[in-house]
Amino acid sequence: MLGLKLSKEKLKPLLKEISIDRNIRIMEVCGTHTMAIAKSGIKQLLPPNFRLLSGPGCPVCVTAQEDIERILLLAEKPNVIITTFGDMLRVPGSNGSLQEKQAQGADIRIVYSPLDAVAIARHNREKEVVFIAVGFETTAPTVAVALETARKENLENFSIVCLHKLVIPVLRTLLEDQTTEIDGFLLPGHVSTIICTTPYEFIAEEFQKACVVSGFEAVDILESLWLISRQLKTGRFKVENQYQRGVKKEGNKVAMEAINRFFEPTGSLWRGIGEIENSGLKLRPEFSCFDAFLKFDLKDVQVKLAPSGCICGKILRGISKPEDCGLFGKVCTPLSPVGPCMVSSEGACAASFYYAGGDIIGR
Amino acid sequence: MADERILLSHGAGGLKTRKLIREVFQKNLGNAYLQQELDAALIKFSTNKIALTTDSFVVSPIIFPGGDIGKLAVCGTVNDLAVMGAKPLYLTLGIIIEEGMPFEVLEKVVCSLGNTAREAGVQIVAGDTKVVEHGACDKIFINTSGIGFVPPNIDLRPSKMLPGDKIIVSGSVGNHGIAILAAREGLNFTPPLSSDCTYLNYLIDRVLNLSSGIKCMRDPTRGGLATTLNELAQQAGLGIKLYEEAVPIDPQVRRACSMLGLDPLYLANEGKVIIIVSAKDASRVLEEIRKFDIGKNANIIGEVTDAHPSKVVMETELGTLRVLRMLEGEPLPRIC
Numbered sequence: 001m002l003g004l005k006l007s008k009e010k011l012k013p014l015l016k017e018i019s020i021d022r023n024i025r026i027m028e029v030c031g032t033h034t035m036a037i038a039k040s041g042i043k044q045l046l047p048p049n050f051r052l053l054s055g056p057g058c059p060v061c062v063t064a065q066e067d068i069e070r071i072l073l074l075a076e077k078p079n080v081i082i083t084t085f086g087d088m089l090r091v092p093g094s095n096g097s098l099q100e101k102q103a104q105g106a107d108i109r110i111v112y113s114p115l116d117a118v119a120i121a122r123h124n125r126e127k128e129v130v131f132i133a134v135g136f137e138t139t140a141p142t143v144a145v146a147l148e149t150a151r152k153e154n155l156e157n158f159s160i161v162c163l164h165k166l167v168i169p170v171l172r173t174l175l176e177d178q179t180t181e182i183d184g185f186l187l188p189g190h191v192s193t194i195i196c197t198t199p200y201e202f203i204a205e206e207f208q209k210a211c212v213v214s215g216f217e218a219v220d221i222l223e224s225l226w227l228i229s230r231q232l233k234t235g236r237f238k239v240e241n242q243y244q245r246g247v248k249k250e251g252n253k254v255a256m257e258a259i260n261r262f263f264e265p266t267g268s269l270w271r272g273i274g275e276i277e278n279s280g281l282k283l284r285p286e287f288s289c290f291d292a293f294l295k296f297d298l299k300d301v302q303v304k305l306a307p308s309g310c311i312c313g314k315i316l317r318g319i320s321k322p323e324d325c326g327l328f329g330k331v332c333t334p335l336s337p338v339g340p341c342m343v344s345s346e347g348a349c350a351a352s353f354y355y356a357g358g359d360i361i362g363r
Numbered sequence: 364m365a366d367e368r369i370l371l372s373h374g375a376g377g378l379k380t381r382k383l384i385r386e387v388f389q390k391n392l393g394n395a396y397l398q399q400e401l402d403a404a405l406i407k408f409s410t411n412k413i414a415l416t417t418d419s420f421v422v423s424p425i426i427f428p429g430g431d432i433g434k435l436a437v438c439g440t441v442n443d444l445a446v447m448g449a450k451p452l453y454l455t456l457g458i459i460i461e462e463g464m465p466f467e468v469l470e471k472v473v474c475s476l477g478n479t480a481r482e483a484g485v486q487i488v489a490g491d492t493k494v495v496e497h498g499a500c501d502k503i504f505i506n507t508s509g510i511g512f513v514p515p516n517i518d519l520r521p522s523k524m525l526p527g528d529k530i531i532v533s534g535s536v537g538n539h540g541i542a543i544l545a546a547r548e549g550l551n552f553t554p555p556l557s558s559d560c561t562y563l564n565y566l567i568d569r570v571l572n573l574s575s576g577i578k579c580m581r582d583p584t585r586g587g588l589a590t591t592l593n594e595l596a597q598q599a600g601l602g603i604k605l606y607e608e609a610v611p612i613d614p615q616v617r618r619a620c621s622m623l624g625l626d627p628l629y630l631a632n633e634g635k636v637i638i639i640v641s642a643k644d645a646s647r648v649l650e651e652i653r654k655f656d657i658g659k660n661a662n663i664i665g666e667v668t669d670a671h672p673s674k675v676v677m678e679t680e681l682g683t684l685r686v687l688r689m690l691e692g693e694p695l696p697r698i699c
């Protein structure tokens with residue numbers, strides 16, 4: 001362990017050890033990593049042949065446009081209060097964003113936890129309160145707790161748009177996709193605190209790729225990259241856990257049980273990647289009364305997708321980077337985002353935009 | 364523009380706010396005073412200058428850890444005058460109250476407003492009250508206008524900034540923004556987060572008496588330190604180099620921000636001042652600021668440079684460079 005403070009002196013030899021004599025592509029699959037990497041400028045320190053790619057790690061970004069359009073339709077229904085995490089608010093659809101719907105009079109409220117949404121349902125019994133449940137294994141348990149609360153209190157006016165996604169199936173899809181050319185993964189520390197590290201073993205064993213579960217400080221990430229480069233050099237691949245202060249061997253049993261009680265795996269549509277088998281969570285049949293799309297008959301509604309020129313889908317697969325997009329920074333900015341990757345602070349485009357490095361100085 | 368509507372982010376203090384000010388207010392009301400885009404207008408009266416400013420306060424909740432809307436309404440206006448080098452003297456007060464507001468709460472707010480005014484040495488000399496129907500405003504909105512006297516030898520403005528000048532911030536940043544957010548959303552942190560809401564006029568007065576090398580000052584309210592420094596860089600046509608390690612941020616603010624995906628450099632402050640001072644006087648000024656309780660965490664956080672005009676660039680703790688842009692829209696907490 002390097003400790004949480006890394007002096008510039010200690011940094012030098014470490015960086016030297018990271019360097020390697022061929023082109024390397026490492027993908028991070030967690031929005032918090034994307035943000036931390038951009039913010040700390042880690043890419044400026046790495047050798048040019050050691051590239052970091054942002055994968056499908058930002059919950060808002062991976063949400064399929066079809067689902068976004070359905071959420072926007074839901075927001076137009078009378079008597080509905082939409083509750084959502086803040087970064088969903090500005091994601092554009094073919095006919096505006098939730099934020100614009102709000103300005104037009106729709107009742108849309110930012111919440112910080114699914115339980116806040118339940119509280120809103122409790123105080124507004126005459127309205128339908130819908131929580132937009134996006135996120136990975138880290139968010140699902142908190143939604144399960146909210147559902148449990150709503151069930152106990154008989155809050156029939158509470159429901160969720162269940163768009164939860166799972167990390168393991170998408171990793172497999174990326175590995176099976178020959179075009180992505182990934183040499184290793186920086187694995188998400190938070191998700192791993194729930195699911196533990198065992199489910200990642202196929203990455204090393206089946207696909208012979210480097211992988212390290214990493215914490216979120218710049219030093220954590222640097223140390224993880226160093227571990228990854230060591231795996232690449234020795235050719236001995238295994239799941240290493242850099243985030244030992246967070247990830248316990250057995251994961252979080254209570255959280256997993258909460259997930260399994262309310263949800264079951266289902267096929268899920270990912271932006272830019274498509275449908276992946278068993279890569280999402282849906283409500284178990286006995287809890288389908290909480291399914292907002294069912295309740296409002298939006299499940300099979302056909303939605304129009306307007307072409308926007310956004311290449312978020314390619315970025316999420318590590319094929320393109322934000323700067324490759326012709327709209328980046330010109331037409332598409334956090335102020336008027338064209339795609340979701342520019343909306344969420346964890347999106348690859350927003351991270352590149354906000355935390356541009358020294359290379360734009362003088363431009 | 365035709366079908367555009369006002370969004371909440373138009374009020375967040377970032378680029379959208381600036382656009383609104385330029386395209387609606389400057390366009391229709393513009394004159395030489397407004398065009399300066401300063402915290403208070405400087406008006407010449409024979410040989411003396413007075414500073415005049417106005418500000419409206421809407422905050423939810425109206426009573427929050429570290430202050431309330433009354434205290435805020437006095438401090439905000441006093442600070443806007445003080446950073447222009449003015450001695451704040453008189454305030455006017457306009458209050459819009461929502462029908463149904465408990466007397467007790469109003470009393471509490473006005474009492475705090477009065478106490479703050481007395482402590483800050485300003486007098487409320489005119490006032491107006493309106494009560495509107497339930498739902499027509501959110502509990503209570505306050506406007507204060509303030510007037511102050513600028514000593515003849517004082518002339519602060521961004522155009523006086525020079526490469527090599529130092530940048531001082533009077534204390535830790537982000538406290539107000541994160542405290543309000545936590546209070547509004549009922550997020551509990553231990554230790555609790557508290558607003559930094561306070562008046563700065565005595566501290567600023569001392570600094571101005573001590574050094575003739577003060578170039579200009581700003582209070583980094585909405586949009587936070589990063590946005591305010593960008594405004595300064597653009598107005599001066601010079602670059603600003605910041606050192607991440609040197610920027611004071613309270614550990615509890617840092618923790619809360621990292622949980623919510625927010626950047627303390629973009630969160631509002633209500634009791635902090637940024638001072639641009641000649642290199643020669645910087646350490647003397649810093650020492651003096653640190654003698655104040657509200658200035659004990661003050662630090663030199665960077666310097667003015669001609670290397671990257673109109674841009675703010677921060678050297679991170681790892682030694683990498685990061686361009687700090689202005690806030691775009693409002694800071695939205697992410698999914699955690």
Ligand code: SF4
Pocket residue numbers: 309310311312315322325326327328329332333337338339340341342343349
């Ligand atoms: S810059 Fe905007 S339009 Fe381009 S990929 Fe990113 S989000 Fe999509």
